[in-house]
Amino acid sequence: xxxxxxxxxxxxxxxxxxxxxxxxxxxxxxxxxxxxxxxxxxxxxxxxxxxxxxxxxxxxxxxxxxxxxxxxxxxxxxxxxxxxxxxxxxxxxxxxxxxxxxxxxxxxxxxxxxxxxxxxxxxxxxxxxxxxxxxxxxxxxxxxxxxxxxxxxxxxxxxxxxxxxxxxxxxxxxxxxxxxxxxxxxxxxxxxxxxxxxxxxxxxxxxxxxxxxxxxxxxxxxxxxxxxxxxxxxxxxxxxxxxxxxxxxxxxxxxxxxxxxxxxxxxxxxxxxxxxxxxxxxxxxxxxxxxxxxxxxxxxxxxxxxxxxxxxxxxxxxxxxxxxxxxxxxxxxxxxxxxxxxxxxxxxxxxxxxxxxxxxxxxxxxxxxxxxxxxxxxxxxxxxxxxxxxxxxxxxxxxxxxxxxxxxxxxxxxxxxxxxxxxxxxxxxxxxxxxxxxxxxxxxxxxxxxxxxxxxxxxxxxxxxxxxxxxxxxxxxxxxxxxxxxxxxxxxxxxxxx
Numbered sequence: 413x414x415x416x417x418x419x420x421x422x423x424x425x426x427x428x429x430x431x432x433x434x435x436x437x438x439x440x441x442x443x444x445x446x447x448x449x450x451x452x453x454x455x456x457x458x459x460x461x462x463x464x465x466x467x468x469x470x471x472x473x474x475x476x477x478x479x480x481x482x483x484x485x486x487x488x489x490x491x492x493x494x495x496x497x498x499x500x501x502x503x504x505x506x507x508x509x510x511x512x513x514x515x516x517x518x519x520x521x522x523x524x525x526x527x528x529x530x531x532x533x534x535x536x537x538x539x540x541x542x543x544x545x546x547x548x549x550x551x552x553x554x555x556x557x558x559x560x561x562x563x564x565x566x567x568x569x570x571x572x573x574x575x576x577x578x579x580x581x582x583x584x585x586x587x588x589x590x591x592x593x594x595x596x597x598x599x600x601x602x603x604x605x606x607x608x609x610x611x612x613x614x615x616x617x618x619x620x621x622x623x624x625x626x627x628x629x630x631x632x633x634x635x636x637x638x639x640x641x642x643x644x645x646x647x648x649x650x651x652x653x654x655x656x657x658x659x660x661x662x663x664x665x666x667x668x669x670x671x672x673x674x675x676x677x678x679x680x681x682x683x684x685x686x687x688x689x690x691x692x693x694x695x696x697x698x699x700x701x702x703x704x705x706x707x708x709x710x711x712x713x714x715x716x717x718x719x720x721x722x723x724x725x726x727x728x729x730x731x732x733x734x735x736x737x738x739x740x741x742x743x744x745x746x747x748x749x750x751x752x753x754x755x756x757x758x759x760x761x762x763x764x765x766x767x768x769x770x771x772x773x774x775x776x777x778x779x780x781x782x783x784x785x786x787x788x789x790x791x792x793x794x795x796x797x798x799x800x801x802x803x804x805x806x807x808x809x810x811x812x813x814x815x816x817x818x819x820x821x822x823x824x825x826x827x828x829x830x831x832x833x834x835x836x837x838x839x840x841x842x843x844x845x846x847x848x849x850x851x852x853x854x855x856x857x858x859x860x861x862x863x864x865x866x867x868x869x870x871x872x873x874x875x876x877x878x879x880x881x882x883x884x885x886x887x888x889x890x891x892x893x894x895x896x897x898x899x900x901x902x903x904x905x906x907x908x909x910x
Contacts, residue, residue: 422671425500428518432668435504438520439471442500445523448478448695450539452485452585453550454492459519460505460653460678462548462609466521468700475695478546481538482525485585493527495673501525504664504675508786515680516668528588532581539592540601545692547592548607549619551585554800554849556612556622560873561803565625576629586626593642594634603642605690609649611720612804613712616646616687645687648711650719652781653678654789679787681777685711703768710766716805717759718771719778721826722751724801726782727794728829732839732900738789742782746904751779753908754822761819762812796847798830799854803874814881824887825907827875831868832895834858839899865889 421427428437449466451458462480469475482501484493496503501522507515526535539547549555557566566572574580575587582588593603606623608615620642627635656674664675686697688704698704705711723738729750730741741747755775763771782789806823813820835858836844848854853871860867869879869888878884894903 421669423499423502423504423518423673425502427670428502431518431670434514434516435668436515436517438467438518440473440476440520442520442523444476445470445479445520446477447481447523447538447541447543448475449480449546449548450483450526450535450544451480451548451550452483452588453552453555454482454484454489454496454522454525455550456653456656456676456678457649457651458550458609459503459522459676461649461651461682461684462550463519463521464505464682465684465697465700465702466695467517467519469695469697470521472699474699477543478521478695479523480521481544482522483528483535483588484525485528485583485588489527492674493525496522496525498673504668504672506660506664506675506677507680508677508784509680510780510784510786512786514667516664528583532583532588536582536588536591536595539588539604540595540599542596542601544604546605546607546690546694547589548609549585550609552797552800553610553612553804554797555585555610556618557584557586558618558622560799561876565622567625567629572626572629575626584626586623589623590627590630590634590638593638594631597634597637602692603638604692605643605645605694607645607647607686609647611649611716613716613808614646614709615712616644616689620644641691643689643691645689646708646712647687648683648685648708648715650683650715651678651681652784652787652789654787655793657788677787679781679784681781705767710764711769713763714766714769714771714774717762717809718755718775720801721759721805721809722755722778722782723794724798724806724830725751725754725822725826727791728826728833729900729904730791731795731833731844732829732895734838734840736791737785738791738794739783739785739787741791742779746901746908746910748779749908749910750822750825750904751782754826757819758813758821758823759809761816762809792845792847795833797849798834799848799850799874802827802830807875807878810878810884814883820884821887821891821907824884825891825903827869828888828891828895829900831858831861831892832900834868835861861892865892868892 505519528535571584575584582591608619612618660677685703685708687708726741735741834854857868869875
């Protein structure tokens with residue numbers, strides 16, 4: 413294909429009709445779209461997933477009263493606010509097939525963006541508007557403010573404490589949801605549904621628990637009202653969406669001849685399984701391929717324990733072996749075989765039957781998806797924020813297998829690979845940029861491993877009492893010692909008996 417290096421237009425409502433014909437554009441009048449959803453955490457995943465589904469519906473002439481108002485609360489949300497507002501909240505979604513073809517479309521379902529600190533009252537009022545019937549969120553696994561081990565809401569969090577002060581303007585998502593629901597209660601407006609789309613088992617339950625805990629600290633009567641009247645559906649969401657890089661912005665510009673400040677690159681696969689529990693209506697999601705179910709848990713556990721944890725299993729071994737892109741790691745037979753062994757031996761025994769899913773085919777498809785070189789997902793992205801992921805996702809697998817006398821050696825190797833990665837130096841002596849909310853703590857624990865090989869497991873807030881489980885520590889110490897003595901590649905070879 414001949415590239416167009418002359419940027420003719422910037423993406424906007426005014427220019428949308430002049431774009432390259434290869435790019436699909438909204439087939440609806442965006443002036444007719446009205447807000448129905450406020451979404452916290454407008455990142456790449458939300459724009460490749462929930463916003464995409466709504467755009468599909470709007471292209472069918474459906475759900476025109478379910479437009480999305482994005483909401484950001486953190487300083488790093490300013491960049492998204494500015495990028496989207498400068499182009500009328502439009503953006504390009506590029507789905508890259510493994511064979512090299514692109515399916516690109518401009519998404520128009522986001523119609524506004526509010527940065528909370530600019531005007532907290534205005535955001536609360538927007539959420540209190542009767543037309544807003546869903547408040548959704550992708551605030552990451554660590555955004556729910558739970559203690560990793562006790563599972564309790566961390567009331568001592570300074571941001572939470574500030575929100576609890578008398579007359580305080582909200583600063584946390586919990587504060588905003590509370591204040592908006594309080595206004596709706598006072599005004600006799602039905603409460604909105606709170607819809608979590610984060611990678612947490614029982615994400616709706618987690619959202620409910622966090623918001624009820626906050627409300628209980630603020631006003632017990634209001635907490636009782638929320639518990640009685642607000643619905644929190646759980647969901648399983650799936651679409652691999654790497655961070656947008658400058659190269660992605662440039663490639664969209666060169667290929668299509670228009671400027672998009674923040675496109676999204678993703679894989680062709682997408683899935684959304686959602687509990688059909690809503691307070692005051694919902695978009696006709698099923699028309700866009702969403703699976704509406706009574707119980708989402710089997711799908712959640714399948715995704716978390718197979719896809720998400722395979723990402724973790726791939727990340728640390730891949731980095732130590734010198735791979736920087738996910739597809740390169742996934743194409744290494746040792747890593748691919750390790751991931752399949754983990755999924756088959758450690759993870760699958762912890763799963764219940766998943767209606768409509770052939771698990772053998774699903775597991776095979778994951779390796780194929782990880783191997784898609786067009787997506788260019790980075791190992792560094794998968795290895796980030798491990799302390800928010802491994803304890804939540806892998807510990808239940810380990811606990812289940814230990815209680816049943818099942819296999820845990822591949823899971824133990826995964827933990828050992830994280831511990832080795834957290835030392836901050838690779839096998840060639842190069843520094844590793846460990847990105848983690850608990851970076852200082854995990855690196856300090858990893859630094860003690862030469863004198864105390866179980867130092868990493870002694871982090872009770874992540875691993876509980878696991879250090880006292882001999883069946884686990886035996887496998888963990890073997891893997892960690894092997895990583896130190898012979899490196900990641902040979903460790904996998906020996907682990908797999910090759």
